[in-house]
Amino acid sequence: MDRIDAMRAFVTVVNEGTFTRAADRLGLSPQLVSKYVSQLEQHLAVRLLNRTTRRIHLTEAGTRYHQRAQQVLNDIDDMENQLDDLQAQAQGLLRVSAPVSFAIRHMAPLLSEFQQAHPAVGIDLQLNDRKVDIVEEGFDIALRIGHLKSSSLIAKRLAPVRLVLCASPAYLEQYGTPERPEELSDHRYLRYSYMDMDAGHALQKWLQGSDRKDTGEMVSNNGDVLIEAAIAGAGIALQPTFIAGAAIREGKLKVILPEHEPEPMALYAVYAHRQLLASKVRSFIDFIDGFFGEPPYWDRFE
Template identity: 85%
Template structure:
């Protein structure tokens, strides 16, 4: 008995629901599929399936074995796929989720150059600042910004993300330039509603306190809106330099309290753990690595 063939036969029967459909998928006779499953049960010394004339039912042992066997087969296919990708052109539709402001400002040139290098790959880019469920929502890759916690997903660091407090020269002339964190209590805060508080302490704590005391500050779930409001003189914004960099370089915004700058975050490419890594995904991960530079080009304003 070839154990891998028997394992694949068993997994296919479970996935397809019948021996006949499994045989069609494996391009072999139902009798041979049944023989493989029976030999596997004999080898393991347990019954994996209860068979009736119409349906099959997994036993408790079969349920546990199916999960592990499926993973083993995925690993084997993944290994063979990686070797095959050396000779195979990346192709297919690549579905990517990315943060709104980052994608609008920085993704178009990247995707254009990627498709020039890999013309057989189509792109479906969905912009959303919420944390998408990669597997459930059918994404190949999600770009995320922050301090990522451990999970069942694989995260590849792409670039550092620097957060700065900034305001327009006009606003600072009218309200004064803060010299200490305590001075933020008297200033207007343009708050990003998805801000990760852990990533921006103690700065975020002081800005939040200022907002509570005033009760009239601006809140938005889009960083571009807040940066444009800051340029217009509406208050102080705590935003990443991939949004504020050009305005700082042009003198429309000034960095304040640089010594209190939060610890940098990072841009990550996140994809499903244990997923069969298609050539289109691997090619994109290789292409985006180092693309923005380190420090990234949007930080070249000082």
């Protein structure tokens, strides 16, 4: 017995006054409606209705049960209507995880414009360069950068992420501009500690090789720090253009060994489900798709 169906049958019989009218309202046969009510009485071990050939009469238990059952059914209908509204109109709190440097430099205009288009959606943006567990930590969407491996999550590619090797003009004037990757072993390297070991391709071999000279390497888990250090002349950095692009465009940094540039990574929106996607999530994915341009605006420095 489905208790909700049986409860709805009982309430409809009471409200309509007869099993026949209740059956018409529910789109069922009178026999099935009567069966539902009988099963409900058996489940509760109490008589809810006294039946005669012409009328039905509520028992004392039936009167009490009818009031509570009507409220329960109303609450269920309200809950389902609210869920329908969430699917039809983007609303509610959207929890987003994003990489620190990318979010600081590029997320504020996106989120502002998104909320102007969807004012009923609240934003909870959490910045973290580690790979968050979307389901366990309760995120709707995570923005991730890299070469994504296969998983049960859904990934939407948003933009290419170009890695460039760069240094300040003053550093290159003092220490020379490398013409070949193997010459990098003579230079100070500003290393990002979360860098994918495969991301640097041939450059990574020379930047982190065992034959490097003792040049006082700097390591940080934040790309912005490394780019600022490179601008100050501290060494050579391998960083994405969404961080380094502005400094390159302003002449504060110079791209070196462009012919050995690693294969681009990508920025992805990662989420848990493709079907029955909440409207706030679907709206955000649709909004961010193409927002940064192709090529993205941070690459327009050449």
